[in-house]
Amino acid sequence: MAANWVWSGKIGTEIGLLPIYSSTVDFNEYVFPDPDKTTYVMDLNLEAANRNLHGKSLISTVNTSGKPLAELWLTMYPNAFRLDSETPAPPDAYYSGFNPGGAEVKSLTVNGQETVIMYEGISLGVILGYDIMMDERIDIAIEWTVKVPRASYRLGTKNGTYMLSAFYPQLNVLDANGWKKSYNSKFGDPFCSHSAEYLVHLDIPEQYVPIGMPVIEQTMPEDNGRQRYTMSGKKWRSFALALMFDYSAEVVTLNKTSIRCFVPGRKSQEAKVYAEKAKQILNYFNGAYGSYPYKELNIVFVPMKGFQGMEHSGLVFINDEFLEDENLNDQQITLTLAHEIAHQWWYGVVGNDQMQEPWLDEGLANWSAYKYYINNENGSRPALVAAYPRNLARGLNSFSSRDEYYKGVYNNGAQFWFELENQVGEEKMTMILHRYWADYQYKIATTQDLFNAIHKEVPKNIDAFLNKWFF
Numbered sequence: 193m194a195a196n197w198v199w200s201g202k203i204g205t206e207i208g209l210l211p212i213y214s215s216t217v218d219f220n221e222y223v224f225p226d227p228d229k230t231t232y233v234m235d236l237n238l239e240a241a242n243r244n245l246h247g248k249s250l251i252s253t254v255n256t257s258g259k260p261l262a263e264l265w266l267t268m269y270p271n272a273f274r275l276d277s278e279t280p281a282p283p284d285a286y287y288s289g290f291n292p293g294g295a296e297v298k299s300l301t302v303n304g305q306e307t308v309i310m311y312e313g314i315s316l317g318v319i320l321g322y323d324i325m326m327d328e329r330i331d332i333a334i335e336w337t338v339k340v341p342r343a344s345y346r347l348g349t350k351n352g353t354y355m356l357s358a359f360y361p362q363l364n365v366l367d368a369n370g371w372k373k374s375y376n377s378k379f380g381d382p383f384c385s386h387s388a389e390y391l392v393h394l395d396i397p398e399q400y401v402p403i404g405m406p407v408i409e410q411t412m413p414e415d416n417g418r419q420r421y422t423m424s425g426k427k428w429r430s431f432a433l434a435l436m437f438d439y440s441a442e443v444v445t446l447n448k449t450s451i452r453c454f455v456p457g458r459k460s461q462e463a464k465v466y467a468e469k470a471k472q473i474l475n476y477f478n479g480a481y482g483s484y485p486y487k488e489l490n491i492v493f494v495p496m497k498g499f500q501g502m503e504h505s506g507l508v509f510i511n512d513e514f515l516e517d518e519n520l521n522d523q524q525i526t527l528t529l530a531h532e533i534a535h536q537w538w539y540g541v542v543g544n545d546q547m548q549e550p551w552l553d554e555g556l557a558n559w560s561a562y563k564y565y566i567n568n569e570n571g572s573r574p575a576l577v578a579a580y581p582r583n584l585a586r587g588l589n590s591f592s593s594r595d596e597y598y599k600g601v602y603n604n605g606a607q608f609w610f611e612l613e614n615q616v617g618e619e620k621m622t623m624i625l626h627r628y629w630a631d632y633q634y635k636i637a638t639t640q641d642l643f644n645a646i647h648k649e650v651p652k653n654i655d656a657f658l659n660k661w662f663f
């Protein structure tokens with residue numbers, strides 16, 4: 193997610209306490225679900241007339257948690273949008289007044305057996321009534337319907353464009369510290385997403401193009417005005433989808449990656465400009481950190497209040513106000529685009545718990561965007577407005593405002609990386625990031641894992657420097 197790049201307002205002081213980073217436990221040893229053993233097969237059917245998205249999911253995995261499981265927890269993010277008083281979408285996202293969204297489960301079985309389900313905020317608990325033993329298979333079959341709110345937001349629809357972030361039931365992560373349950377938040381990304389393999393069958397009105405994961409099969413239009421697509425992706429952190437019917441598109445290629453840019457309306461020049469810009473950014477990060485792993489990178493300009501950009505595996509949403517507002521300059525859109533593309537590395541491939549340690553992906557994505565800008569477009573190092581004290585050991589829910597969160601996580605996070613670079617030099621920085629990338633691909637990295645990567649590459653003792661950022 194990208195913040196606004198120019199900050200104002202008072203500096204926050206509230207501190208949330210998290211554990212000191214001294215543990216040597218390998219939290220990835222028993223992380224559930226295992227990305228290599230987890231598949232999502234989904235049938236999706238959109239009724240555009242009433243904005244109902246009907247889904248059938250089969251989530252297949254194995255109990256790799258290291259202990260018997262008596263319950264399972266999933267995220268049902270659309271339930272954040274039920275009430276005017278609770279929705280994370282800002283008031284101006286509701287262009288025709290508040291309009292509720294939500295998710296309903298029609299049936300849910302685990303290994304063919306009925307279960308008891310309970311809603312807890314945007315999480316869904318599945319009480320099994322028996323234990324699933326270690327290494328036992330788990331097949332979760334869910335029939336569900338999501339009402340997409342009439343809202344310009346990361347989950348919503350406006351002017352024939354659907355923005356579908358975190359729309360389907362997704363298993364929460366369980367590690368040695370317990371279940372990482374998503375919660376509703378007015379700002380930030382309240383998720384800890386695991387990687388998995390996806391196979392998605394999509395049935396939508398024929399005028400729409402689906403953008404999200406590579407399409408491997410497309411049937412001829414049927415008489416009923418609908419079209420079917422099959423999409424698939426391996427090691428996908430999150431599957432998100434944009435549906436558009438009035439758009440301009442440009443496709444450019446870099447090595448084996450198609451970079452596709454979609455802009456609403458007749459704006460083929462803009463589509464071309466930002467496809468080329470995305471290519472330049474992707475090329476820089478490929479060289480700096482490691483090769484982008486997917487066949488497609490989709491950049492889609494969407495109506496989206498509250499964010500300048502939003503990251504998903506293989507798919508980036510950029511706020512379409514960039515295309516209209518002359519006050520938003522080229523620097524802002526370049527930094528936003530670079531920030532979201534950097535998330536393909538930090539968040540997408542190397543994952544982290546965005547609730548407990550949001551600084552890990554946001555700080556690195558921010559710093560990476562600035563590095564791209566400084567090294568390729570003659571940008572200067574930014575003066576980052578901090579939240580004091582500069583404590584990076586803060587979870588999303590320890591922040592009381594969006595502004596404080598951005599300063600504390602994005603700006604302080606980027607500042608950490610600039611200062612680490614001063615400590616160790618550019619060459620060691622490259623080695624640290626290659627190491628972090630190589631060791632934690634498709635896993636959920638922690639701050640301790642990052643410290644381990646730093647310690648492997650930096651022989652001198654820099655613990656005093658590291659510890660001053662975490663307390």
Ligand SMILES: [Zn+2]
Pocket residue numbers: 193194195503531535553554557
């Ligand atoms: Zn971000």
